[in-house]
Amino acid sequence: xxxxxLRNVSKIYGSDDAAVxxxxxxxKDGEFMVLLGPSGCGxxxxxxxxAGLESITAGDIFIDxxxxxxxxxxxxxxxxxxxxYALYPHMNVAANLAFGLKxxxxxxxxxxxxxxxxxxxxxxxxxxxxxxxxxSGGQQQRVALGRAMVREPVAFLFDEPLSNLDxxxxxxxRTELVKxxxxxxxxxxxxxxxxxxxxxxxxxxxxxxxxxxxQVGKPLExxxxxxxxxVAGFLASPPMNLIEGSFEQEGDSLKIEVSGxxxxxxxxxxxxxxxVHSRKDVILGIRPEDIYTDSNDGRxxxxxxxxxxxxxxxxxxxxxxxxxxxxxxxxxxxxxxxxPIGSALKLYADIERMHLFDPExxxxxxxx
Amino acid sequence: MNTRAASGLERGDRRxxxxxxxxxxxxxxxxxxxxxxxxxxxxxxDYTLINPNHDTFVGLDNYQEVLDEEYILTSLWVTxxxxxxxxxxxxxxxxxxxxxxxxxxxFKNFYYLILLAPLLINxxxxxxxxxxxxxxxxxxxxxxxxxxxxxxxxxxxxxNAAFWTVVMVDIWHQFSFMAILLLAGLASLPxxxxxxxxxxxxxxxxxxxxxxxxxxxxxxxxxxxxxFVFAIKTFDIVFIMTKGxxxxxxxxxxxxxxxxxxFGLDIGRASAMSIALLLIVLALTIYLYRYMTSLR
Ligand SMILES: Nc1ncnc2c1ncn2[C@@H]1O[C@H](COP(=O)(O)OP(=O)(O)OP(=O)(O)O)[C@@H](O)[C@H]1O
Ligand SMILES: [Mg+2]
Numbered sequence: 257x258x259x260x261x262l263r264n265v266s267k268i269y270g271s272d273d274a275a276v277x278x279x280x281x282x283x284k285d286g287e288f289m290v291l292l293g294p295s296g297c298g299x300x301x302x303x304x305x306x307a308g309l310e311s312i313t314a315g316d317i318f319i320d321x322x323x324x325x326x327x328x329x330x331x332x333x334x335x336x337x338x339x340x341y342a343l344y345p346h347m348n349v350a351a352n353l354a355f356g357l358k359x360x361x362x363x364x365x366x367x368x369x370x371x372x373x374x375x376x377x378x379x380x381x382x383x384x385x386x387x388x389x390x391x392s393g394g395q396q397q398r399v400a401l402g403r404a405m406v407r408e409p410v411a412f413l414f415d416e417p418l419s420n421l422d423x424x425x426x427x428x429x430r431t432e433l434v435k436x437x438x439x440x441x442x443x444x445x446x447x448x449x450x451x452x453x454x455x456x457x458x459x460x461x462x463x464x465x466x467x468x469x470x471q472v473g474k475p476l477e478x479x480x481x482x483x484x485x486x487v488a489g490f491l492a493s494p495p496m497n498l499i500e501g502s503f504e505q506e507g508d509s510l511k512i513e514v515s516g517x518x519x520x521x522x523x524x525x526x527x528x529x530x531x532v533h534s535r536k537d538v539i540l541g542i543r544p545e546d547i548y549t550d551s552n553d554g555r556x557x558x559x560x561x562x563x564x565x566x567x568x569x570x571x572x573x574x575x576x577x578x579x580x581x582x583x584x585x586x587x588x589x590x591x592x593x594x595x596p597i598g599s600a601l602k603l604y605a606d607i608e609r610m611h612l613f614d615p616e617x618x619x620x621x622x623x624x
Numbered sequence: 625m626n627t628r629a630a631s632g633l634e635r636g637d638r639r640x641x642x643x644x645x646x647x648x649x650x651x652x653x654x655x656x657x658x659x660x661x662x663x664x665x666x667x668x669x670d671y672t673l674i675n676p677n678h679d680t681f682v683g684l685d686n687y688q689e690v691l692d693e694e695y696i697l698t699s700l701w702v703t704x705x706x707x708x709x710x711x712x713x714x715x716x717x718x719x720x721x722x723x724x725x726x727x728x729x730x731f732k733n734f735y736y737l738i739l740l741a742p743l744l745i746n747x748x749x750x751x752x753x754x755x756x757x758x759x760x761x762x763x764x765x766x767x768x769x770x771x772x773x774x775x776x777x778x779x780x781x782x783x784n785a786a787f788w789t790v791v792m793v794d795i796w797h798q799f800s801f802m803a804i805l806l807l808a809g810l811a812s813l814p815x816x817x818x819x820x821x822x823x824x825x826x827x828x829x830x831x832x833x834x835x836x837x838x839x840x841x842x843x844x845x846x847x848x849x850x851x852f853v854f855a856i857k858t859f860d861i862v863f864i865m866t867k868g869x870x871x872x873x874x875x876x877x878x879x880x881x882x883x884x885x886x887f888g889l890d891i892g893r894a895s896a897m898s899i900a901l902l903l904i905v906l907a908l909t910i911y912l913y914r915y916m917t918s919l920r
Contacts, residue, residue, distance in 0.1 A: 329823050335824075344820070
């Protein structure tokens, strides 16, 4: 049980740019926090600073209000599951699990019962006498998880523990981890660059880019209200369509012209726009799932498009289409929908759900 | 068709390879295989430098004589003491140096150079050097300790001191071999288990005991065995510095055999001893080889 707080934390390796740049993050007691971001954005570095494996260049990290910057990793009582598992190659699975407990002088019978219990939970009871090199990637991953669990630490740090698993095992382990979190109620920080993991597992997501935090929030909150262009274009797959456009004042109503299509801006956006923006340029964001094949009794805005590519995924069809101005966007349509490539197609956008971004600051223009 | 062409090519390749290696193999045969076979045959004959021919076949008599030899046990005992003392101390120093150097990042090549320097010196030169350094009246060693008001030591003349002097010189000469080998092993250890262990709650000391030592086991065994084999064969520094003396204090087996051959003039008996020594070293080497191949 523990609260983890990062205050103005930075990490600079050698003379490079900061790998982590002045980040602030509050992880609540018992929270499942997901760190999401593209490769090299500083997720592992952040985790390793919390674990104490990497020195902190600037800033403070607290666990339960206690400053831990200079505390030895051994005394932080955290457990980490490494990106590459890092099992002890010369010990069998049971010894791998027992190592941390032995060092902490847990009584022998208790060690045994805890190992058996953990091994049962993870389905690795048959593997206890094997060496790591005799295990498959998925089995090693579960052993690494077991080694963390058996210690009953104050918090778990997971560094992309599911990235080496096949799709099916990954889906199973995802649910297993969520269940584990519900059972134990221990604080978890989970690093991933997998969209689905981020959306389904976390209580909150923290989206990072190039060493800074772009947005923190509940998964659906971040999905519904991306704070900036990066988050909009990173979260979900396929991500939000982002189209450059410009405003036109036409009598009373504000219109927006994007790639050869003119849309009427809903009143609440027009107000927000008037408040924060004095320029003409804007970036319009529309999610592929907010594009339809029918007009919903004229409520949606019609777009004349041309089909570029069709991705029939099974549960849904992703249609890549070209707008009259040449911009390509994707639309998430019904699984049975088909249209020949090159044919003209009328699609309808739910303009009420659009997002507007300031091209200069890249920040969202928030509708009121 | 194809396979025949390929095997024809292969045969051509093999013949070409043989032709290339033939001169080298011939030299090897002359300087290694021939003396070895000669010694093996001689060990079954009464072959002395007074009567150097293979006329009198004596079967295993030479070997029997070796076992009956009065001082051979003394010599074997000295050899054992020498091998154990020098290899163990070299291991201790070598491992400490390797551990220290493994965590150094700056000037690593410079340290390597210093470390390797003694190893690059010919053993005969090492013996001559140290004989001068340790000379009772003229040597710099006794001068240095006289500055600290310590009485001069008869490094090579006193039976007890001489043994440890030879051990010390061998350590000076050879410990870097151990250090380099162990350092290579340490450098190739994976980093991740250490991080996992630190988070698991291990101190540096328990990391060393529970991770470094077990992971280094193959390298340690190979290093120890190699040094054991080399140490058993030590000859040069004893020959140069003490000639096996004073008394039998440094009379290690290789020097003992040398004396049997060139002072005792009994080549047959010396050959028998050489062959016996060879078998011991061979057994060690086979074990080493087996162990190394079993690691794959
Ligand atoms: N030991 C190191 N020395 C120097 N630079 C490093 C070191 N470790 C990481 N970096 C740099 O710091 C930045 C952040 O790395 P980090 O490993 O935290 O990324 P990440 O978000 O975990 O990426 P991934 O998803 O690929 O694991 C990268 O630019 C990387 O090159
Ligand atoms: Mg990483």
